[in-house]
Amino acid sequence: MSSTETPVAPAGTTELSWPDPCEVAGTVRLVAPDGSRLPAQALELSGHGVYAAAAARTTPDQLRAMYRDMVLTRAFDREATSLQRQGELGLWPECRGQEAAQIGSAHALRPRDHVFPSYREHGVAHVRGLPLHELLHLFRGTEHGGWDPTAHGFHLYTLVIGSHTLHATGYGMGIQRDGDVGTGTDRDRAVVAYFGDGATAQGDVNEALVFAATTNAPVVFFCQNNHWAISAPTSVQTTVPLVERASGFGIPGVRVDGNDAVAVKAVTEAALERARAGGGPTFIEAVTYRMGAHTTSDDPTRYRERAEEEAWSRRDPIERLAALLRAEEHADADFFAAVEAESAELAAGVRTYCRSLTPPPAATIFDHVYASEHPLVAEESAWFAQYEASFDGAPAGGHA
Amino acid sequence: MPQLQRFALPDVGEGLTEADIVGWRVAVGDTVAVNQVIVEIETAKSLVELPSPWDGVVTELLVAEGQTVDVGTAIVVVDTDPDGEESDDDTGGAADVPAAEAAGSTGTSGGVLVGYGTSHAATTRRPRRGGAAPAASPTPSPTPAPTRAPAPIPAPAATPTPAVVPAPETAPGRPVAMVSTPSPTGAPMLAKPPVRKLAKDLGIALDTVTPSGPGGIITRDDVIARSRQGEARTLATYPGDDTPWLADGVVSGDGRQTRVPVRSVRRRTAEAMVASAFTAPHVTVFQTVDVTRTMKLVASLREDREFADVRVTPLLIAAKALILAIRRHPEISAAWDEERQEIVYKHYVNLGIAAATPRGLVVPNIKNVHSMPLHQLAEEIAHLTSTARAGRTQPSEMRDGTVTITNVGVFGTDTGTPILNPGESAILAFGAIAERPWVRKGKIKPRWVTQLALSFDHRLVDGELGARVLSDVARVLEDPAHALVWG
Structure with a gap:
């Protein structure tokens, strides 16, 4: 029984003041911060063997693709932040630090699935095939929405906190009524709603969970717990891990290391599989960290300590996947250089595109x-x- | 051809109208890359670093540190094609039009700068000061020279103090978020944004308000109370005393005092002077000189066709005399390195000239004057003083001086006890030249006479060396032919 307390490989450094919240029992972690895979036996014992098996099926190609998507997303995010600082965008919400949670989960999606993002899911948009520069229309104020939600199964960004989880549940109920659930064919679809730790305290999110549970809607509630709702820490949203809320609604919950792209993909795949098959909703708490500001209008130095940011920068999701690729010899220096070059090109293109946008x-x-x-x-x-x-x-x- | 781009202050929050320039991270002449941080600003919401939109070379910083500027105001000029010709003309031209630029930007950044629409609404940055000021003095968009001018040269007593040194670079550490309003104890003053706005509108510095709210927070009532207390209907002294150098000040309740925050050049001058006066033990030696022959030389050089295009002044000859004296006593061109416990001897002379400018006192220096012919020296002095008066002296021009001349004579002062420019070991005060009775060959004759004063750092310069340098300067001025002998 006590063996279910997964002994997780230490993160390399001991930070007494900023312990790694993913080093607690029950949190799914497959790749340690140093890039090494956790022992299969230990995962088996902690009941995470199913995820380990799924991760083992993830091909080197898929790992490389995830890495590339994460690097491109970060480059884009950095460029957009600079553009805002240069007066080219009205506002920009950074996603830096949350790339594994976004890219990992998005890689679990199928084309027919539908995503309801909040406003920070740039990585998910990218994986869904939405050209990243199209996100800029909204933040430059040249479009009210900016893209066709049906084209990539990626809904418009919602700036109101949590209201889109209701839309997600409603969309999931629609899928049920279309008969696109549990047929056991490619026809089956599911919905993912992305939201943050702060949104869990919103009425809308709770209502969405109630309806999804009672209607058994094919919805995955993907909560990126990035520790900060603007300046409010998670401790003022909840006294228990957010994942424990799920059981109160009658929804299974999984807590995953949100900076471990491999684990996030495995956990999300399982939840989507269940939803498409008619098994109902799942609540995923991906524990990650918003390394940047809430938006460009925010100054995090006013409410959080530099030491905390530094502790999390040592758990960087991109470096972790890079370390895994290197350790398992799935990527060489040429690959990393090529991705780097591609991201520089993307950033330059985004800059040019942004400056070319004029009011419609x-x-x-x-x-x-x-x-x-x-x-x-x-x-x-x-x-x-x-x-x-x-x-x-x-x-x-x-x-x- | 240089391609000049002007970067307008963006709205980095949502609907902000202005921001304070906290610190420049680049200087004129620096090469910058796209997205390289160039300046740190503070808005009502946060401290923000702004990245450069272009690759290029910084040709001009249009706004001084500590200033508040409206969104949409051009703050820096970047030459995106620096391989063109020297860009003197272009920067000069560019500096003439900053105000006109407020509504938008030129060049590649396009006309749609998000959030720039608000800037035209003549936001008056200058605080409204009760009835003391004529209503609505519409502040023009900031020009390169800050509006906070420290008066057309105050009392003569203050003049002999030269030396401003560029601030010790921008502070290395990131200042705390609320740098602009520290309390007397240095801790940030707590107030909600609308209260801050109110205080700003009323022209009240938050650190003068006594907080009454929970946890030491300043409330709206506190600001209003402070404002009532500070509202002097009229100054109790004399008319015309309220402009322009008291523009930023808060008049006391009885109208007898105005408190002006110490900023910018004033603050740097104070820091430099305190640092210098309390680290280097100063000794000042004086000498009275008959400069009649120098005056004759000046007069004849003014007739000389070779010097027709430059201004020949006694200061030019004094500068040359000082350079010659340093050549004969190179040990005076030195600096004390406290940290390494070493004396640094400099085999060159970068001659600083203290200049009174609308921004305050600045001490730019001319590099490598030790190898400079007289004509070129005259050109350089003219260029340096005109740049300083126009407020365009760059930090690099104030760095690495080795010795300074302060020409207190232009104010009619006989002499003074100048304070060393930090990092230098000598400074020469050049007094007023006047006709005085002078004993010459046993008879009293009217002669052109002046007084020289040389202050030096007694840690590394002894009285003998200081006296020799001063007397050499005096000898050249007394008989410029000595330049032939020593040159």
Whole structure:
């Protein structure tokens, strides 16, 4: 019994003040911060053997792809942050530090699955095939949304905290009604809702969990516990690990090391598999850390200590996967250099693209109010066009 | 062709209208890369580092540290094609138009700078000071020279003190978030953003407010109370006393005092002077000199076609005399290295000239004057003083001086006891030149006479050496022919 207390390999350094929250029993970790895989026997004993087996099926190609996606995401994220600081974007929420949680989980998705992101899931967007630069429209204010949610199964960013979990549950219930659950064919689909530790204290999220549980909806609630809800630490959201909330709703919960991309992928795969098969919702708590500011409007030095940030920087998810690739000889220096070069190219492209964006014609605000024609909107649109035309010689639209 | 790009202060928060420049991370002449941090600013929300949008060379810093600027104001000029010709003309031209730029930016960053729309609304940064100031003095967008001018040269008593040294670089550590309003004890003053805004609008420094809220937080009522207390309807002294050098000040309740925060050049001057006065034991020696022949030389050089394009002044000859004296006594060109317990002898002379400018006292220096012909020296002095007066002296021009001249004579002062520019071991004060009765060959004659004073660092310069240097300077001024003998 006591053997279920998984002896996890030490993180290399002992930080008394900032212990690794993933070094507690029950948290799924397959790759230690130094890049070594945990012993299969120990994982078996702690009941994580199923995840270890799934991880063993992850091919070197997949590992390399995850690494590449993480590096590209970080480069993009860094570039976007700089662009905001240069006045090219109104706001930017950094995802630095959360790449494993995002990329690992996104790699578990199938094309027909649908994602409801919050506003920080740049890594998930990238894996879903949404060109990263399209995210900039929203933050530069040249589009209200910015992309077609159906094109990549990736919904629009939601800036209201947690409200989209209700949309996710509703979408999952819709999938049930379409008969796309439990057929045992490729037709089966599932939904992932991404949200943070702060959102778990929102009413909407609790309602979404209630409905998902009682309707057995195919939804994976993927909570990235990044330790900080703006300036509020997780300790003011909950006194127990967030994952324990799930059982109160009657939903199975899994706590995973959110900086271990391999473990995140394995855990999410299992949850999605269950959802598609009609097994119902799962709550995943991915324990990670927001290494940057909440957004560019935030200054984390005001509420958290440098030592804490340094402790987490030693658990960097990208370095961990790189160490694994090196240790298992799945990647050589050429590979890392190529990814580095690709990320520099991506950043330069994003910069150029961002600067080229201009305000759209003002009339486009009417375009997506409804999916189909609507008489009132048509009327307002016509009036607006007339109003714009009433300015002598001025070009229509574009109040820059 | 140089390609000049102007970086306008972005809104790094959501809907912020202004920010304080905390510290520049680059200097003019530095090469910068895209996304390299160039400046740290503080907004109402946070301390933020701004990255460069371009690769290039910094040609101008348009805003001084400590200043508050509106969003949309150009703060730095970067030459993105530095391999072109020398860009003197371009920077000069660029500096003339900062205010006009507020609405947008030029060049590749495009016209859509998010959040720039607010800047045109004539946000008055200058605090409203009750009835003391004429209503609405619309502050123009900041020009390179800060508006906080320390008055057209105060009392003569203050003049002999020269020397400003560039601040000890930007402080290496990241300042705490609320640097701009530390309490007297150095701890940050606590106040909510709307209260901070109110205090700013009322022109009240938070550190002058007594907090009454829980945990030492400043409340709205505290600020209002402080404002009532500080609202002097009129200054009790004399009219015209409130502009422009008291612009940032808070008038006391009785109208008899104004408190102005110590910032920028004033603060750096104070730091440099305290550092110098309390580390280097100063000794000052004086000598009165008959400079009639120097005046004749100046007059004849002014007629000389070779010198037609430069301004020949007694200061030029004094500078040359000092250079010659240093050549004869190179031990005076030295510095005390306290940390390593060594004396650093410098085999070159970088001659500093103390200049009174609208920004305050600055001491730029001319590099390598030891090998400079007189004509070039004249050109350099002219260039240095005009740059300083225009407020464009760069930190690099104030670094690594070896000796300084302070020309207190221009204010009519006979002489003074100058304080060393930190890092230097001697400074020469050049007094006013006036006709005085002088005993010459047994008779009293009217002669052009001046007084020289040389302060030196007694840790490494003894009285004898100091006296010899001063007397050599005096001998050249008395009889410039000595330059032939020693040169």
